[in-house]
Amino acid sequence: MSTSPISAAQPNASGQNSSARIIFASFIGTAIEFYDFYVYATAAALVIGPVFFPHGSATAQALSAFVTFGIAFIARPIGSFLFGHFGDRIGRKSTLVASLLVMGLSTTLIGLVPGYDSIGSLAPILLCILRFGQGIGLGGEWGGAALLATENAPAGKRGWFGMFPQLGPSIGFLASNGLFFGLALSLSDEQFRSWGWRVPFLVSAVLVVLGLYVRLKIAETPAFQAAIERKERVKVPIATLLSQHWRPTLLGALAMVVCYTLFYNATTFSLSYGVSVLHIPRPTFLGMLCIAVVFMALATPLSAWASDRYGRKPVLIAGIIAAILSGFTMAPLLGSGQTPLVLLFLVIELFLMGVTFAPMGALLPELFPTNVRYTGAGVSYNLGGILGASVAPYIAQVLAAHGGLSWVGAYVSIAAAVSMIGVLCMRETRDTRLM
Template sequence: MSVSPSSPSVTAASDATNTPGRSRIVLASFIGTAIEFYDFYVYATAAALVIGPVFFPHGSAMAQALSAFVTFGIAFVARPIGSFLFGHFGDRIGRKSTLVASLLVMGLSTTLIGFLPGYDAIGSLAPILLCILRFGQGIGLGGEWGGAALLATENAPAGRRGWFGMFPQLGPSVGFLASNGLFFTLALTLSDAQFRSWGWRVPFISSAVLVALGLYVRLKIAETPAFRTAIERAERVRVPLVSLIAHHSRATLAGACAMVVCYTLFYISTVFTLSYGVSTLHIPRQTFLGMLCFAVLFMALATPLAAWASDRFGRRPVLMAGIVAAIASGFAMAPLVGSGSPVLVTVFLTLELFLMGVTFAPMGALLPELFPTAVRYTGAGVAYNLGGILGASVAPYIAQMLATRGGLGWVGGYVSVAATVSLIAVLAMRETRDVRLS
């Protein structure tokens, strides 16, 4: 069925891509992922610094760290479930309302963690409730990213989908800076006893204010033109997940494997290396947090550069260049991090997070481009979050075990192997830069 120039879908597309409309769309896609990832990274930082002693006080420091990393991984198991759930409604009833719901679930879970008593207060109930709320964080984030990416890309003008898809990808950098920046400030202003007693709760409780801001922005946006067109053409499917498995399983698996390198680079750098640097290298907590804040600026810098390049040269060439560099970077971990020098450790963190930005930015356009409108929310979200299980959920845990048994060289090898998995997936994909989304 063709669409005439006067059809509502064309009018909607025109309205959505005028300058004021673009500004609202860009802000809504960016601010949501920034808040959601702030929430997610707050837990990641807390897991590396304080979750073990507060919720798993019995046993050695190593046992506490491993227990904290297990709770960290729970959210990655929940994220695909969130993408199934929110993806279904996003493909059935619309992107806007689903994005609002995912933000609420994430924000409520994060805020409640800030009020959760520790093991000393309520015993074994504390880690149980922590796991439930961490699962809730995963459900919320599982529904967030796919909708934010679609909000940006389905409204993008021709030839600029990579650039528009960059804004939800920029959100994680800002969310991480806000999270780590707040922890850094607390580390400078509070004693260790104050931080472990109540200071670590402040970033979690602060999430409530950010979520209110995100909801205000998202309630003002309109539905995307591609989804409006799907409604007009009666293209929606009854159960998007069933259709995705039946007809798009190969694209889903390829997208998930392509995401592995992004997750591995990020969480090895920001969770495992933070824990290792503070506990094993004895770099002061506030110093290491400052090092991470510096390094993530290069991730933020790489994101728009890689997005622009993906529109100019294609998604696959940019990704392949970044992934090959990531494979090589694994060999730098032992000499740089193992040196114990804050300067050399910062060089490694900067390298890894820059490459994270290079490989992450094109995904904002690539994953939505792999799927038709009827299953796009579900497909992009599932691929993105399955990649999280493969590349992030167990990464800090495995890295901790490898470092204990074989040293940092083994951890660097793990990074290289994970990047190789993504390289194979990208080589098997078609170029999607010129695919039409509606």
């Protein structure tokens, strides 16, 4: 059981997992993984449609690009099943290395796929396959990184240690968006559409080598080693999870919806809408996103600290209430088209993303016992992605076209309310001991 009185603060048998090494290994992996993922999200908003889908309508191109964006979110739960199985059966370390390889290879190859003009319908087919591979890799990444941090955390600091994988997305997004921003400033539109958009995908190969170097030097977590010694591993973790732990899996997925909806509507949809409808220059909007994501990064440690001090649920409830209210700001702020107001909207949404996202690094692992923790945390996290992110930009695009930004804002508020239900129905996990 996850409540047994064995602290994860004890050193592992090999003595290799120092706090600094654990923090860096859990952070660098998610930073690279989310860099890879956000590279595609940005490209989907800017260039994937025209390059791979030769529709006459710009709206049809955008919708097609966002469909391919959603494919990865369908793949992510499959990745969490696959890598979760091996993470709970074989170990956290080797599984994390494998997930990083799958993600990095898929991302790099996307940068090499010719466009529709070169190879016809084979281009979008290859794109969808590789996008699916991205989702498989990311599906196995987050759960392992969160476990690496939380299963090694000292008593009373699990929220703080679990925060470092949550910082990865902020840094990954900043690196991705910053690179696109630099390309937008230095290249013409023709150069960017022709080859410039491929550069961030190819850079991923270098980052993956760095991530692998760090991950290969970590040791297994003490909680997993203890489970091996007690012979507690189960043969099919997903079967045990669904038969015995389906309720926390569902509640964890519902709790994640607000994080995904806030982020992808504030970035992918807003970027597409701002450039194509509001006619804000692409470099300007990318620059605003770079500023706004800094506030997401600042909110992450503050929220993690508060979750250790006051509990996971109080912090999440406060953040979700603010997220519900933030939906009403979309039309007046983003819809104004004025740079200061658009920036304020982006800052609000991404700050609240940081507030609601940070506690998840500890909360989701705390919901499950060791023998299904990798699978359970990963499945909850990625099912939340299907509910909150896979179709979020697509739905937002359709709502904006038919009802305007006020409808999109209502969608954000409703998604946040769904997460509120999940959080209110789950137990407080701050004092749970991992073993």
